[in-house]
Amino acid sequence: MCHFIRSATGVELTSAGEILLQEGESILSSVHALQKKLVSTQEACDLTIGTWQSMAAFYLPYQLASAKEHNRHIDIKTSHHYYDLLEQLESNQIDGALFDDREVQHTYWSKLLFKEDFYLFVNDQHPIAEKESVLFEDFKEEPIVVLPPRCDVRTLVEKAYKRHNLKISISNEIEFAQSIMGFISANLGISILPEIFMRHLQSSNIKALPITDFKFKREISLVAKNPDVGKMLYTLFFKTRS
Incomplete structure (x- = not known):
């Protein structure tokens, strides 16, 4: 079955292709929702996120509020220096950290969340x-x-x-x-x-x-010592920016 037609002016979807595109988007949305539900049903445990005071005041509360069903108790620790956050990650005082990590060397899992002017x-x-x-x-x-x-x-x-x-x-x-x-x-x-x-x-x-x-630009990333914990935090709270 042909899903698109190629011509001198470009590529155009056939009727079958349009149906496949629409259904595919719906399937992906369902998969993401299911993934979030599965993560949220894992054994609940307290989690701690470290970040700057500005992020704790103006960003994190909105992310946590948008995922009330997460069934997780989240604590927030604020720091003033890069190396405080990295030391807290290394000593397992925090499970994840939010900061622009491009200026410091580390070997932790990292996921870009957003950029800002x-x-x-x-x-x-x-x-x-x-x-x-x-x-x-x-x-x-x-x-x-x-x-x-x-x-x-x-x-x-x-x-x-x-x-x-x-x-x-x-x-x-x-x-x-x-x-x-x-x-x-x-x-x-x-x-x-x-x-x-x-x-x-x-x-x-x-x-x-x-x-x-x-x-x-400042590029805020989620950084975690344990990649599985980092991916869980990302799925629960940061997959879309509020």
Whole structure:
């Protein structure tokens, strides 16, 4: 039975091909749903996920809420440095970790979850807030509020400055992401942060401006020491991003 017709203008599905495509998509959807149900019926055990504070505040709760039927108790541990997360994985203090793992060497199972752009976050009374987007040239002389070294956001921001042959000028170094947003809200500084922080902007006096020549994205991956545990976590909570 022929499922498609090839011609000079391309390939066109026959009626049989269209039926096969539709039914195939339905079958794949059923297989994924069955896989999730089978995983969720495995012996329940407590699981712990390690990540940055921003991920724990703005991303993980939504993922856990979207899979209420998982029948798992999930704890979340926050860290400030790459190596804290890796040490906790190695010592089995956590079962999985969420971070951009491209800047550190490890041998663990890893699965990319999503990518996000960076923005310049400013108080809406700041002169630059009038712009719809910015270039590094627009704020290169202005000190910024940053997260601590050895976290993915700080690493990527420093790489972006280096790419533009600029030296980063730091006004404040703050461990907690929400505190940075507080500084900006009080008009005590500006900061370069990933897109996920925009979830904080509802009813806020903070504006997030696209940085046209910021060429790096943050790529958040799920990392696990045990590949089977990593795949289970991915199937239960991260197969689709909310």
